Amino acid sequence: DAGITQSPRHKVTETGTPVTLRCHQTENHRYMYWYRQDPGHGLRLIHYSYGVKDTDKGEVSDGYSVSRSKTEDFLLTLESATSSQTSVYFCAIRSGTTEETQYFGPGTRLLVL
Amino acid sequence: GENVEQHPSTLSVQEGDSAVIKCTYSDSASNYFPWYKQELGKRPQLIIDIRSNVGEKKDQRIAVTLNKTAKHFSLHITETQPEDSAVYFCASPADRGSTLGRLYFGRGTQLTVWP
Numbered sequence: 001d002a003g004i005t006q007s008p009r010h011k012v013t014e015t016g017t018p019v020t021l022r023c024h025q026t027e028n029h030r031y032m033y034w035y036r037q038d039p040g041h042g043l044r045l046i047h048y049s050y051g052v053k054d055t056d057k058g059e060v061s062d063g064y065s066v067s068r069s070k071t072e073d074f075l076l077t078l079e080s081a082t083s084s085q086t087s088v089y090f091c092a093i094r095s096g097t098t099e100e101t102q103y104f105g106p107g108t109r110l111l112v113l
Numbered sequence: 114g115e116n117v118e119q120h121p122s123t124l125s126v127q128e129g130d131s132a133v134i135k136c137t138y139s140d141s142a143s144n145y146f147p148w149y150k151q152e153l154g155k156r157p158q159l160i161i162d163i164r165s166n167v168g169e170k171k172d173q174r175i176a177v178t179l180n181k182t183a184k185h186f187s188l189h190i191t192e193t194q195p196e197d198s199a200v201y202f203c204a205s206p207a208d209r210g211s212t213l214g215r216l217y218f219g220r221g222t223q224l225t226v227w228p
Contacts, residue, residue, distance in 0.1 A: 031214050042119075042202055043157065043218040050213055058215070090156060094214045100145045100206075102216060104156040 002103035003027040006091050012111045019078040021108050023091030025071075031094040032074040033102065034058075034066065036087040043090065049074055081112045116140065117205050119219025126193050127227055134222045136203035137185040143209075146186045147216070148177060149202045157202060161188070193226045200224070 003026035013019050023032060034046040035058075045058030047066040055066050063085060065077045078085055091105040119136045126132050136146075144165040149157035163170045163177045163186065170177050176189040190197055200221045207215035 033215070035218075040122075040220060042220040045207075045215060048213065048215060056213075100214060101147060101159055101162065102214070103159070106156050 002029070002093055004091060004093055004103065004105035006105040006108050008108060009106065010109045012113065013081050014113050015082055016080050019081050019110065021076045021089055021110070023074045023076070023105055025093050028071055029093040030071075032068065033092040033094070034064075034074065034076045035090045035092065036060065037090060038087050046076065083112050086110060086112045116207065116217045117203060117219045119203050119222060121222060122220065123223045123225075125225045125227065128193060128195060130193055132190045132193055132197070132224055134188045134201055134203070134224070135185055136187070136205070136219050138205040139184065140205070140209055141181070141184060143205045145206055146177070146179060147204050148188050149204070151200045151202065153199075195226050195228050198224055198226045
């Protein structure tokens with residue numbers, strides 16, 4: 001499982017509230033990614049990180065922000081949750097520039113009411 | 114992502130039959146093509162991948178073929194079993210010549226194997 005954990009695993013929240021999801025890895029991987037998965041859309045990249053404090057936007061970044069203050073943690077924040085952000089969120093890692101394979105965390109199921 | 118098209122979206126086969134899922138990509142410079150399997154409620158897991166310097170790769174009942182001229186690659190599962198039932202995703206690199214490692218994923222194929 002590449003030493004990846006996500007927390008919380010399930011969350012129910014209300015529209016307009018802030019939400020932070022955490023991805024934690026124990027194997028010093030440089031690259032980390034946040035995806036959302038919705039029926040019929042596959043996996044879509046929200047944000048990614050290529051090192052501590054180095055992050056950039058993916059294809060569906062509106063309404064999301066990220067932070068990476070240390071190698072092992074990559075946080076995804078929904079500043080003001082909306083019902084359209086109800087989804088399953090997966091974190092993934094890649095170990096280095098010559099390693100192309102991404103490995104996924106267990107996922108967080110988020111419901112915004 | 115728009116750069117990877119995956120077909121079919123659903124596939125039903127009888128146990129023992131073969132299943133084929135196809136993906137097309139747009140960037141001729143793409144050089145890495147993974148396939149992931151996702152069981153219900155679980156994380157996507159890599160099952161096989163192929164790089165552009167080979168045309169086919171096999172791992173027991175699973176194989177992937179790559180046609181660089183036509184820009185498509187396919188997953189082949191032979192002698193299907195009920196435990197092969199899952200959603201399968203293909204992917205290809207989003208960045209030409211970059212080390213960022215971003216991937217575009219297809220929209221997935223729900224494979225159902227009937228006993």
